[in-house]
Ligand SMILES: Nc1ncnc2c1ncn2[C@@H]1O[C@H](COP(=O)(O)OP(=O)(O)O)[C@@H](O)[C@H]1O
């Protein structure tokens with residue numbers, strides 16, 4: 001394949017940040033020997049738990065950060081030599097973009113249009129806002145905007161440039177279901193097959209609908225790449241059901257009510273969590289909930305959140321991650337406090353990282 005067909009080529013890319021470890025200054029690697037290539041027009045999802053390096057990789061590709069070592073070619077241009085050229089043909093849309101609150105939406109668009117000049121067209125942003133039913137806000141100040149409206153404003157600004165490559169960092173976060181649908185439709189209709197997308201999103205359905213492929217990162221290492229529609233195959237479960245009981249339940253009681261789910265239940269006060277591998281299992285849980293409706297206040301079903309993907313992965317995939325991390329000489333994974341809480345919440349188990357022994361605290365203290 002000729003080089004021209006690749007939008008992005010990364011070879012052994014590394015990025016480190018300083019970290020103060022009193023009284024010294026240490027460095028830690030956020031990206032380690034990251035290699036991949038992305039074809040022109042491809043739509044790629046970066047997935048991986050919080051802190052795995054997704055945003056750092058997006059920012060590096062968008063030339064906001066320079067890599068510390070390795071090669072990175074964007075549209076054939078070397079990031080060390082042609083950062084400006086790359087920046088003019090790419091857009092990073094990120095929730096970190098903040099606004100001058102006293103400006104109206106129209107003034108804000110004009111401001112960003114003027115600083116992007118000569119690239120970008122105001123009309124693209126206006127069309128997008130119309131499509132997202134936000135035209136009526138054009139002369140309102142941003143201080144009155146909801147988080148969802150600000151998120152749409154950021155996307156409108158990013159769209160203006162009509163870039164060759166879009167880097168989209170969690171752009172659907174904070175949007176309600178209808179807005180998400182409108183946005184996905186807009187992206188599918190208005191981004192041409194020549195334009196490339198590299199994106200991060202927590203919602204597996206969004207990823208499935210927009211992306212062709214995925215790159216799985218763990219602690220700054222590329223563990224695996226594959227087709228976006230196969231992400232589900234890496235997951236041990238797809239749904240989580242949170243049930244609020246009227247009375248604080250005992251574990252034995254829950255086992256009696258939900259005999260099929262006894263292995264996968266976590267009780268935390270009034271709240272009971274179940275995990276379901278697929279739709280069939282989900283329906284069987286919901287059926288049981290219906291039968292026991294008088295004992296339940298309410299229940300919420302949610303899809304697995306990709307920002308916690310590490311906890312939802314199948315043991316085989318976790319083993320693959322460990323193998324790749326071992327090859328990179330990464331120290332044994334010791335879960336952070338947040339990760340431990342998440343493990344307890346989702347699995348109802350704790351794993352002693354040294355012995356590998358599973359400790360099942362059926363109830364949280
Ligand atoms: N500018 C920075 N300075 C120091 N550490 C950073 C900086 N940006 C990110 N990090 C650290 O790098 C790691 C990866 O962060 P990030 O790329 O934001 O991960 P993700 O987007 O996958 O959640 C985290 O441990 C984070 O704290």
Ligand SMILES: [Mg+2]
Pocket residue numbers: 054055056
């Ligand atoms: Mg991030």
